[in-house]
Amino acid sequence: xxxxxxxxxxxxxxxxxxxxxxxxxxxxxxxxxxxxxxxxxxxxxxxxxxxxxxxxxxxxxxxxxxxxxxxxxxxxxxxxxxxxxxxxxxxxxxxxxxxxxxxxxxxxxxxxxxxxxxxxxxxxxxxxxxxxxxxxxxxxxxxxxxxxxxxxxxxxxxxxxxxxxxxxxxxxxxxxxxxxxxxxxxxxxxxxxxxxxxxxxxxxxxxxxxxxxxxxxxxxxxxxxxxxxxxxxxxxxxxxxxxxxxxxxxxxxxxxxxxxxxxxxxxxxxxxxxxxxxxxxxxxxxxxxxxxxxxxxxxxxxxxxxxxxxxxxxxxxxxxxxxxxxxxxxxxxxxxxxxxxxxxxxxxxxxxxxxxxxxxxxxxxxxxxxxxxxxxxxxxxxxxxxxxxxxxxxxxxxxxxxxxxxxxxxxxxxxxxxxxxxxxxxxxxxxxxxxxxxxxxxxxxxxxxxxxxxxxxxxxxxxxxxxxxxxxxxxxxxxxxxxxxxxxxxxxxxxxxxxxxxxxxxxxxxxxxxxxxxxxxxxxxxxxxxxxxxxxxxxxxxxxxxxxxxxxxxxxxxxxxxxxxxxxxxxxxxxxxxxxxxxxxxxxxxxxxxxxxxxxxx
Amino acid sequence: xxxxxxxxxxxxxxxxxxxxxxxxxxxxxxxxxxxxxxxxxxxxxxxxxxxxxxxxxxxxxxxxxxxxxxxxxxxxxxxxx
Numbered sequence: 001x002x003x004x005x006x007x008x009x010x011x012x013x014x015x016x017x018x019x020x021x022x023x024x025x026x027x028x029x030x031x032x033x034x035x036x037x038x039x040x041x042x043x044x045x046x047x048x049x050x051x052x053x054x055x056x057x058x059x060x061x062x063x064x065x066x067x068x069x070x071x072x073x074x075x076x077x078x079x080x081x082x083x084x085x086x087x088x089x090x091x092x093x094x095x096x097x098x099x100x101x102x103x104x105x106x107x108x109x110x111x112x113x114x115x116x117x118x119x120x121x122x123x124x125x126x127x128x129x130x131x132x133x134x135x136x137x138x139x140x141x142x143x144x145x146x147x148x149x150x151x152x153x154x155x156x157x158x159x160x161x162x163x164x165x166x167x168x169x170x171x172x173x174x175x176x177x178x179x180x181x182x183x184x185x186x187x188x189x190x191x192x193x194x195x196x197x198x199x200x201x202x203x204x205x206x207x208x209x210x211x212x213x214x215x216x217x218x219x220x221x222x223x224x225x226x227x228x229x230x231x232x233x234x235x236x237x238x239x240x241x242x243x244x245x246x247x248x249x250x251x252x253x254x255x256x257x258x259x260x261x262x263x264x265x266x267x268x269x270x271x272x273x274x275x276x277x278x279x280x281x282x283x284x285x286x287x288x289x290x291x292x293x294x295x296x297x298x299x300x301x302x303x304x305x306x307x308x309x310x311x312x313x314x315x316x317x318x319x320x321x322x323x324x325x326x327x328x329x330x331x332x333x334x335x336x337x338x339x340x341x342x343x344x345x346x347x348x349x350x351x352x353x354x355x356x357x358x359x360x361x362x363x364x365x366x367x368x369x370x371x372x373x374x375x376x377x378x379x380x381x382x383x384x385x386x387x388x389x390x391x392x393x394x395x396x397x398x399x400x401x402x403x404x405x406x407x408x409x410x411x412x413x414x415x416x417x418x419x420x421x422x423x424x425x426x427x428x429x430x431x432x433x434x435x436x437x438x439x440x441x442x443x444x445x446x447x448x449x450x451x452x453x454x455x456x457x458x459x460x461x462x463x464x465x466x467x468x469x470x471x472x473x474x475x476x477x478x479x480x481x482x483x484x485x486x487x488x489x490x491x492x493x494x495x496x497x498x499x500x501x502x503x504x505x506x507x508x509x510x511x512x513x514x515x516x517x518x519x520x521x522x523x524x525x526x527x528x529x530x531x532x533x534x535x536x537x538x539x540x541x542x543x544x545x546x547x548x549x550x551x552x553x554x555x556x557x558x559x560x561x562x563x564x565x566x567x568x569x570x571x572x573x574x575x576x577x578x579x580x581x582x583x584x585x586x587x588x589x590x591x592x593x594x595x596x597x598x599x600x601x602x
Numbered sequence: 603x604x605x606x607x608x609x610x611x612x613x614x615x616x617x618x619x620x621x622x623x624x625x626x627x628x629x630x631x632x633x634x635x636x637x638x639x640x641x642x643x644x645x646x647x648x649x650x651x652x653x654x655x656x657x658x659x660x661x662x663x664x665x666x667x668x669x670x671x672x673x674x675x676x677x678x679x680x681x682x683x
Contacts, residue, residue, distance in 0.1 A: 018620065210645075
């Protein structure tokens with residue numbers, strides 16, 4: 001919804017919140033999440049605005065709120081109500097007003113240090129207490145004090161409050177780096193970005209106990225919602241960008257490649273190059289870059305071959321330069337990458353193209369690009385790609401998709417799909433979850449919407465618990481082929497009860513669809529079941545707006561349907577005495593847990 | 603702007619804020635008359651008022667504002683009329 005896209009009008013959102021909530025709540029396919037807000041200041045509109053931005057990201061929040069100011073007591077001495085709520089995420093909305101041991105200029109250096117130690121102990125105690133809820137905790141760090149008794153020296157002196165806040169923020173960042181499930185919401189940066197003198201309104205604090213001025217509450221809520229939506233797999237995954245007057249200034253077909261404005265020679269050129277560099281940085285963390293331009297293919301490529309270009313042809317996964325309508329090109333591109341149009345951000349300087357795409361592909365993000373010098377900020381502030389961690393897989397993702405493009409080119413040479421699959425020389429390594437894989441497995445579970453029969457989400461702690469439990473069979477698959485390593489691309493969790501195993505979760509990355517990896521996983525699951533005396537495998541399909549691709553998964557594997565309602569289909573598979581592996585195109589290496597243990601002890 | 607026009611502007615703000623086109627204001631309308639008009643909504647209404655009329659409201663301005671008539675007087679006072 002455009003009203004909620006950066007740059008949004010905070011005051012308008014506050015006024016229109018009821019109408020917007022009504023409209024957003026009517027969207028299909030919303031995912032319910034329980035959000036606990038623990039606050040040291042007034043919550044009020046913070047909750048309402050958070051609700052709007054989460055709804056806009058496809059999440060329908062149910063809230064639990066601590067009583068006013070009792071963030072510490074509610075968490076550390078929970079009377080059972082927070083535990084009973086069983087939050088999917090905890091948001092701790094505290095601010096510089098909640099620092100209780102601020103030094104005074106009259107303190108000695110030792111006294112100031114003791115105060116810092118007391119403050120650190122207070123918050124670390126809180127963070128430890130939060131960990132027992134085993135859900136992601138998003139915590140504001142601290143905005144800088146609005147006033148400074150010591151002026152600039154406040155950032156230097158042992159007694160300085162600016163220094164105190166900076167140290168607290170460093171402590172919090174260190175905690176986040178060392179503890180899973182703990183995420184810093186960078187309130188310090190956000191308030192600086194908006195301007196501390198405007199962010200802090202003493203009247204709003206004295207009169208209402210709002211930590212920031214009222215018109216900035218939507219800004220705060222948007223920033224927090226970005227993290228929460230990222231945690232629940234709602235980030236964008238790809239950029240499709242126009243070229244003329246977007247990536248460079250000028251029109252390559254008219255002006256010629258040499259005349260394009262990019263590089264450091266002109267102010268315009270620098271502005272366009274800044275966007276190219278920002279996109280290149282995004283590609284470095286696994287965001288897929290694609291071209292969607294109305295141009296002759298050769299002219300488009302000539303622009304990217306200029307020495308002044310920062311982005312080059314090989315930075316892009318799909319390169320689509322033709323004269324077809326852009327919405328059709330984008331739909332085809334999404335299909336080729338096996339992504340949903342919702343996963344894309346479309347960049348175009350032309351308002352008509354933006355309007356077409358907004359109308360035709362309503363889930364796609366289409367930021368309002370006005371003048372080149374603001375392109376990067378507009379893209380940045382929207383928070384489409386909010387990172388909540390970086391995995392090795394993120395860094396390799398672009399290469400993996402490019403390998404996929406090479407596979408598709410190869411596929412075109414084969415008339416027989418099986419012959420094509422065999423030509424890929426695929427090797428899969430399938431084994432129970434290992435500790436080093438937990439981060440990637442959790443990420444895969446929480447971002448996979450298509451190959452996901454149950455769409456159950458797990459925290460890293462829950463995945464670890466499954467790994468360690470005797471009552472769970474877990475399998476994770478890596479897939480390699482002659483074009484490259486796809487990384488860890490599938491995970492399965494089955495709950496064992498007597499002679500039955502129930503598949504609670506099965507996810508597979510969309511980049512390895514239709515490669516028979518699901519057959520290899522199932523063959524391996526059957527083998528693992530036999531090892532522990534399981535004869536029957538149960539599967540469940542819970543339909544969502546996005547998982548239609550696996551509607552027929554269990555029947556295709558040989559399961560029989562045992563019960564079906566519009567909300568759920570249950571399947572059963574009785575393992576036959578002589579089971580013939582179904583996967584024929586992948587060389588599977590299965591390493592059961594026991595073999596691993598033996599390896600470890602040898 | 604006469605009182606009727608000012609009252610109409612406030613009515614627009616209230617209707618949008620409460621998503622209710624049936625709201626009709628008089629200077630005597632108070633939180634007792636509109637169920638959802640609580641202290642949090644009072645803050646939103648004052649913020650909207652400030653934005654609509656381009657006035658910044660300090661502690662002294664918002665003190666004692668209770669009814670729609672108080673809000674009208676506030677706008678008049680800040681606008682220097």
